[in-house]
Amino acid sequence: MSNRGGGGGIQGSxxxxxxxxxxxxxxxxxxxxxxxxxxTVFGGRTKAxxxxxxxxxxxxxxxxxxxxxxxxxxxxxKPTEAQFIEGSYSIGRVSNRHRNHTSLTGNxxxxxxxxxxxxxxxxxxxxIRNRLEYRIxxxxxxxxxxxxxxxxxxxxxxxxxxxxxxxxxxxFGNQDDxxxxxxxxxxxxIGFAYRPQVINNLNxxxxxxxVYGLDPDDQxxxxxxxxxxxxxxSSLYDQKSWVWSLEGVYEWNAxxxxxxxxxxxxxxxRYKGESDWYSSGADLYALRIxxxxxxxxxxxxxxxxxxxxxDDHKDGLVTSVYRNVGxxxxxxxxxxxxxxxxxxxxxxxxxxxxxxxxVGSF
Numbered sequence: 001m002s003n004r005g006g007g008g009g010i011q012g013s014x015x016x017x018x019x020x021x022x023x024x025x026x027x028x029x030x031x032x033x034x035x036x037x038x039x040t041v042f043g044g045r046t047k048a049x050x051x052x053x054x055x056x057x058x059x060x061x062x063x064x065x066x067x068x069x070x071x072x073x074x075x076x077x078k079p080t081e082a083q084f085i086e087g088s089y090s091i092g093r094v095s096n097r098h099r100n101h102t103s104l105t106g107n108x109x110x111x112x113x114x115x116x117x118x119x120x121x122x123x124x125x126x127x128i129r130n131r132l133e134y135r136i137x138x139x140x141x142x143x144x145x146x147x148x149x150x151x152x153x154x155x156x157x158x159x160x161x162x163x164x165x166x167x168x169x170x171x172f173g174n175q176d177d178x179x180x181x182x183x184x185x186x187x188x189x190i191g192f193a194y195r196p197q198v199i200n201n202l203n204x205x206x207x208x209x210x211v212y213g214l215d216p217d218d219q220x221x222x223x224x225x226x227x228x229x230x231x232x233x234s235s236l237y238d239q240k241s242w243v244w245s246l247e248g249v250y251e252w253n254a255x256x257x258x259x260x261x262x263x264x265x266x267x268x269x270r271y272k273g274e275s276d277w278y279s280s281g282a283d284l285y286a287l288r289i290x291x292x293x294x295x296x297x298x299x300x301x302x303x304x305x306x307x308x309x310x311d312d313h314k315d316g317l318v319t320s321v322y323r324n325v326g327x328x329x330x331x332x333x334x335x336x337x338x339x340x341x342x343x344x345x346x347x348x349x350x351x352x353x354x355x356x357x358x359v360g361s362f
Contacts, residue, residue, distance in 0.1 A: 010329070010358075019047045028358040037063030043072075052077045059092075068094045068112070083121050090114040094137070111138040127153040143182070144172040159197050163207070165189040183238075185213040187345070201251040209243045211267075211345050239280065241267025243344045257290035259301075265344040269309070281308040282344050295324040297332070305340055307347075314338060320357070330359050 011025030027039040043057035057072040070092030077085045094110045118131040129151045137143040152164040169185040191207025245263035252258065263284045268277035288301035301318040320334025339352040 010325075021045045037061055048075075051079065059090075066094050068092055070112070070114075074116075082123050084119070086116075086118045088114075088116045090116070109139070112136070113138075125155050127151075141173070146170050159195050161193045163189070163191045163193070183213055187211050203249045205247045207245055209245075209345055210241070211243070212240045213238050238270045239267055240277070241265050241280070241345065243267070245344070255292050257292070259288040259290065261286040261342065263342075263344050265347075279308050282306065282347060284342060284344055286342060297322040297324070297330065299334070303338065303342065305338075314340060320355075322357075322359070332357050332359070 011023060013021055013023040015021050022044045023041075024043070025041045027041070028037075039059060039061045041057050041059050043055060045053055045055040048054050053076050055072075055074050055076070057070075057074075059068070059070045059072060061068040061070075070090050072088055072090045074086060074088030079085070090113070092112050092114075094112050113136045114133055116131060116133045118129070120129040121127070131149045133145075133147040135145040135147065137145075147169040148167065150164075150166040153161060155161050165188065167185070167187045171182040171184075173182045187209065189207055189209040191205065194204045194206075196202060196204075243263060243265045245261065247259070247261045249257055249259045261284070265280070265282045267280045269280045270277045283306045284303065286301055286303035288299055291298045299318075299320045299322070303316060303318065305314045306312075316336075316338030318334060318336045318338065320332050322330040322332030324330045333354065333356050335354055336351050339349045341348055341351040
């Protein structure tokens with residue numbers, strides 16, 4: 001019942017010698033806002049010095065909206081054991097999988113160049129990771145985008161950790177005039193993970209999220225549907241929302257767990273070109289029972305959704321079965337009897353039916 005959904009991956013590597021490594025990995029992309037995607041990577045990494053590595057990758061990413069093939073070339077540098085600095089350049093092609101889902105450039109195929117830089121720091125009590133990207137999409141028009149993602153975590157004690165996130169994107173249109181802004185996007189979050197020492201079989205997760213504008217991927221793709229079944233183009237409206245959520249898992253014994261989620265959105269929508277904002281509040285409640293036996297896990301979840309804009313109330317079930325693959329990964333398949341997801345910052349009504357999920361824990 002996490003906000004973005006479970007995810008994980010499988011990877012393998014081969015040491016050619018003590019300086020060169022070849023690797024491949026398949027990732028279940030939990031950050032794809034145009035639908036859950038699968039990313040396949042083939043790459044190689046070589047140590048240039050004791051502190052610097054060079055790498056190159058061929059990436060294939062597919063979701064329900066588009067297919068992207070990219071070549072990535074990068075360098076990573078570790079000035080100390082706790083820090084890293086990296087830079088990369090990516091050139092790729094984005095092909096839309098459906099004719100009625102066109103990119104902002106207006107082409108079924110778009111060239112995408114990405115220039116990126118990142119920084120990270122980690123010790124036993126504090127972690128931070130920052131990334132800045134400049135993207136250029138070339139089709140019938142030229143679209144430019146600045147994107148930054150920032151994550152931080154601090155460990156207060158063995159029971160409590162705090163998390164922070166800040167994402168920002170600004171998209172520019174066809175002209176090279178910096179005032180030609182197509183869309184802005186901001187998402188900031190602060191959250192906590194708490195496991196009380198006196199009740200060590202209880203885990204709590206809470207967070208508060210602020211969202212303004214559109215998700216960067218949603219700015220470029222037609223992919224939204226309202227609860228009434230009427231289709232909307234996601235690039236036609238802005239949103240500003242506060243979303244809070246609280247999740248918990250209680251382990252009764254080695255076989256049984258109970259999980260819950262409660263979330264509320266207080267927000268507004270505004271169609272582009274208009275000045276009026278419309279209320280788009282929503283409430284979500286979910287209760288899940290987990291049963292574990294050996295390497296298998298069975299889940300049944302009941303959830304309910306109430307929305308202000310559509311003035312409706314939806315109830316339903318989600319069932320799934322997972323199998324552990326090693327100590328850190330479980331793979332599963334399930335069926336969503338409802339038509340909505342459990343993410344109030346990116347609520348959609350296209351989630352009915354079968355799904356495959358990979359969950360990793362480290």
